[in-house]
Amino acid sequence: MSTRTTDLPARWQELFGEPAAMRLASADGPTGGNGGGGGGGGEDLAHAGGPWSKAAVAAGELRITTAEGLGRMAAAHEGVEAGTAGLAATAALAAVRASWEKRVAAVRDECGSVQSALRNVAREIGEIDENNRLRFSYLVTHRDASK
Template sequence: MSYSQRWQEVFGPLEGDARMTLASTAPEPGASGPGNLKHTGGPWTSAAGTAGDLRTSSETSRTALGPGHEGVTTGGAGLTAVAALAAVRTSWEERLAAVRDECDALQGALRKVAKEMGETDIGVRNEFAKVHGNPEDKR
């Protein structure tokens, strides 16, 4: 079986003005509706906001561990569980700090992607406008 024949099986016979297009793209330039392929900052900005919220809640929880353990050392003097509890507290403080720091870095990276994707849309739209002979169409 030749390469061409395999493509025929996959895509079927070519009829009329058949052409391969990207998934989710409009069938013709300028068409509107669910077939347009667009990058938006929305999902990236939303994810960045979620990372920021998680960063804030992680830090709030980490700082709440200290006051939550006040008096445990004196109230539990002589108990071996106090030392174990201190170790667990330290472990959670470290974990929550790591989550906080990771979310902080992720938030910045996601915001950068959102900005770059928006700039990509504008640049691609301008280049297509040039190809279609209307360089002033920069909607």
């Protein structure tokens, strides 16, 4: 949650300016640091959950897709050796298949690892954001109560 300038003590309003905002140094200018999307450099920093969770979902989907691809590859090669026994191409095909299976399995495994790491980051950032929101609310509430 964002804290509005009117919720901040006067000294903080002076420090943060009108309106109170957090910006990336690279977010100045019409396209800002948001990859050219709308809004420009006047928006608050938004990182909680969303991008990290979306990246985790994408990694999970890629992991599933590569696992499915391995299954289709195995099914496509069923019976090849029996029908082509003795041909040099059969041995070459088996070697190429083994190489590709190893590579695709490595991608699948890495996607699973990355997915887990991205989910952890999303959870941790969400927890940090919530803790910060609570701390700022506490400061504002106690600052107003001491007047």
